[in-house]
Amino acid sequence: MAFGAGVLISALSFELMDEAYKRGGFDSTAIGFLGRAAVYTAANWFLSQQGAKHRKRSGNLHPAKTESGDG
Secondary structure (H helix, E strand, O other): OHHHHHHHHHHHHHHHHHHHHHHHHHHHHHHHHHHHHHHHHHHHHHHHHOOHHHOOOOOOOOOOHHHHOOO
16 A cells, blocks of 8 residues: 555656646756755754654564664
């Protein structure tokens, strides 16, 4: 189901990028796309630094990567 959701989000993103290019041109679309990517990356980094990188762990149910031998 996750793959299907990813495909739908991807299709929507391509359609929206095409519409943005038609309405605003390449410069506006590229600046908007790269600007939002930078904001997302900065927010993700900030949250990770605040201790959120282990936010999906469920106690001992999911061992850390170093404990499972995966690296």
